[in-house]
Amino acid sequence: MNFRIYSLSDNKLVVQLSPQVSxxxxxxxxxxxxxxxxxxxxxxxxxxxxxxxxTLIFDHSVASYEQxxxxxxxxxxxxxxxxxxxxxDTRILKLPVCYDDEWALDKNRMTEMTGLPFSDIIxxxxxxxxxxxxxxxxxxxxxxxxxxxxxxxPRLSKPRSRIEPGSVGIADAQTGIYPMPSPGGWNIIGRxxxxxxxxxxxxxxxxxxxxxxxxxxxxRIEFISIDRKQFDQFHGWSILEYQxxxxxxx
Amino acid sequence: MSIRILxxxxxxxxxxxxxxxxRSLGIPTSGVIDLFQxxxxxxxxxxxxxxxxxxxxxxxxxGGVQILFNHAHRFALTGSSGCFLLDGxxxxxxxxxxxxxxxxxxxxxxxxxxxxxxxxxxxWKVEKVYGSASADILSPFPDTCGSFLRKNKVIEIEPSENxxxxxxxxxxxxxxxxxxxxxxxxxxxxxxxxxxxxxxxxLWNQPYTISRTSNRxxxxxxxxxxxxxxxxxxxxSIVVPGTIQWPVGGQPxxxxxxxxxxxxxxxxxxxxxxxMWKLAYVGPGDxxxxxxxxxxxxxxxxxxQMGQFTRVWNQTFKQTIKHHSLMY
Numbered sequence: 085m086n087f088r089i090y091s092l093s094d095n096k097l098v099v100q101l102s103p104q105v106s107x108x109x110x111x112x113x114x115x116x117x118x119x120x121x122x123x124x125x126x127x128x129x130x131x132x133x134x135x136x137x138x139t140l141i142f143d144h145s146v147a148s149y150e151q152x153x154x155x156x157x158x159x160x161x162x163x164x165x166x167x168x169x170x171x172x173d174t175r176i177l178k179l180p181v182c183y184d185d186e187w188a189l190d191k192n193r194m195t196e197m198t199g200l201p202f203s204d205i206i207x208x209x210x211x212x213x214x215x216x217x218x219x220x221x222x223x224x225x226x227x228x229x230x231x232x233x234x235x236x237x238p239r240l241s242k243p244r245s246r247i248e249p250g251s252v253g254i255a256d257a258q259t260g261i262y263p264m265p266s267p268g269g270w271n272i273i274g275r276x277x278x279x280x281x282x283x284x285x286x287x288x289x290x291x292x293x294x295x296x297x298x299x300x301x302x303x304r305i306e307f308i309s310i311d312r313k314q315f316d317q318f319h320g321w322s323i324l325e326y327q328x329x330x331x332x333x334x
Numbered sequence: 335m336s337i338r339i340l341x342x343x344x345x346x347x348x349x350x351x352x353x354x355x356x357r358s359l360g361i362p363t364s365g366v367i368d369l370f371q372x373x374x375x376x377x378x379x380x381x382x383x384x385x386x387x388x389x390x391x392x393x394x395x396x397g398g399v400q401i402l403f404n405h406a407h408r409f410a411l412t413g414s415s416g417c418f419l420l421d422g423x424x425x426x427x428x429x430x431x432x433x434x435x436x437x438x439x440x441x442x443x444x445x446x447x448x449x450x451x452x453x454x455x456x457x458w459k460v461e462k463v464y465g466s467a468s469a470d471i472l473s474p475f476p477d478t479c480g481s482f483l484r485k486n487k488v489i490e491i492e493p494s495e496n497x498x499x500x501x502x503x504x505x506x507x508x509x510x511x512x513x514x515x516x517x518x519x520x521x522x523x524x525x526x527x528x529x530x531x532x533x534x535x536x537l538w539n540q541p542y543t544i545s546r547t548s549n550r551x552x553x554x555x556x557x558x559x560x561x562x563x564x565x566x567x568x569x570x571s572i573v574v575p576g577t578i579q580w581p582v583g584g585q586p587x588x589x590x591x592x593x594x595x596x597x598x599x600x601x602x603x604x605x606x607x608x609x610m611w612k613l614a615y616v617g618p619g620d621x622x623x624x625x626x627x628x629x630x631x632x633x634x635x636x637x638x639q640m641g642q643f644t645r646v647w648n649q650t651f652k653q654t655i656k657h658h659s660l661m662y
Contacts, residue, residue: 092574093576094607094632096574098572103569133358134569134570134596136569143661144659220595220596221595223359
């Protein structure tokens with residue numbers, strides 16, 4: 085694995101791996117993030133992982149770019165690639181999705197662009213187990229990797245002005261879930277009734293901020309097809325509550 | 335113990351230094367654009383510690399604002415110039431004033447595309463999300479964290495006990511420098527700069543106009559330049575306030591504090607943090623120039639500006655400024 089380090093503005097240091105979406109890379113980056121977080125370096129204010137980059141936001145008055153670059157080079161050499169790989173104990177979260185016409189706004193476009201009947205699209209979409217690569221773009225938006233390449237479909241040329249929260253979409257080779265109402269250009273094929281992000285989970289006090297996202301990076305997501313009745317039944321539940329019910333149904 | 339918004343104007347928001355460490359959740363940092371003027375406004379009302387997100391202020395981006403003080407308060411205005419009146423009496427910016435109970439602060443107009451910061455002493459009882467009161471109108475956050483201030487909104491403010499106001503006035507040079515024609519923003523190379531042909535010629539020697547479709551997430555820029563891209567397979571990556579994205583075949587976008595946390599357009603350049611404050615005083619129709627600098631120059635400029643600012647602060651105010659950091 086090759087890397088380079090560059091600065092994105094003078095107080096942001098970026099470790100960049102090869103420009104590809106790969107599970108081994110993202111695992112390495114999150115392992116590196118946890119390694120560096122545990123150092124408790126007073127100059128490092130924030131660490132953010134994206135598909136192929138890890139960014140340190142640092143306080144200039146405490147640490148310089150050169151110092152942190154040297155530190156990162158050491159930490160990267162310490163971060164054992166083998167230990168960061170998938171060892172089977174990651175959490176798999178079931179996410180109920182209603183693919184009814186009411187929510188599948190881009191059903192016709194998807195069948196046209198992929199050349200597949202919609203039932204096959206649903207089947208292929210459900211067959212995958214998706215890795216949560218990162219949150220970004222919108223508060224709580226999940227970037228999922230692992231979409232069947234046959235479902236790849238370009239973004240709408242004219243984005244919608246409003247997409248309902250819970251909408252499940254496809255853009256190019258990615259599938260994602262809108263956690264909140266937002267404008268957007270993804271092809272919408274269904275909607276989940278459960279919430280994946282808790283916007284109220286912050287009372288202004290210092291807190292472990294990651295707990296607001298009910299889904300964490302590197303979790304795995306499996307889509308479960310539900311009908312309209314179940315959609316109403318589970319509406320407003322959190323994804324974690326749904327896991328318990330799903331366990332009992334089996 | 336409160337203020338009431340009698341007239342809200344078009345752009346009045348509660349702001350502080352923004353959300354720290356929420357980028358991993360996809361939550362924008364938000365926060366004021368001109369940290370120097372934000373700090374100074376607070377200094378004038380006796381705040382000197384900027385730990386975490388710092389004390390809230392009002393960011394006023396238009397005229398037509400009227401605020402009723404329901405209690406005696408100390409307040410100060412910084413940022414752009416404008417017409418400021420307290421019960422009809424004309425006020426200066428960068429000055430501490432006392433409002434008596436029942437007095438009305440009127441701001442009929444401010445400089446075009448300007449930003450005024452209004453600091454009021456005391457503890458603001460406003461909603462906070464992840465420790466910050468900064469508004470992010472696109473996120474589903476409660477109350478003032480998620481919306482512009484509207485008419486009749488009441489903000490509870492508990493006045494502070496200690497009244498230690500500097501007798502010294504603000505030095506003239508603390509006011510933001512205004513350009514005659516255009517601001518020049520110093521920028522560093524972005525990670526995808528090498529994708530375009532003649533990279534050093536792009537964003538150089540040519541003004542860029544800020545388009546109408548601009549907001550607190552970013553400015554869309556217009557120019558006659560259409561660079562050729564060597565690559566267009568961009569993986570969504572981190573973007574930060576100040577990033578200049580250039581969509582293949584499109585025109586550049588300069589991101590502001592309420593920008594998204596990840597983006598899929600080539601990152602051509604980044605405005606250095608020492609120049610970010612200028613973005614508080616420009617808007618649609620204004621022109622921007624750019625100048626390439628190195629990381630060393632950017633670090634030097636940051637250190638120089640922070641050093642100068644801290645020195646002026648400590649000469650003017652009794653209490654030493656604490657925990658202020660030029661970070662966006």
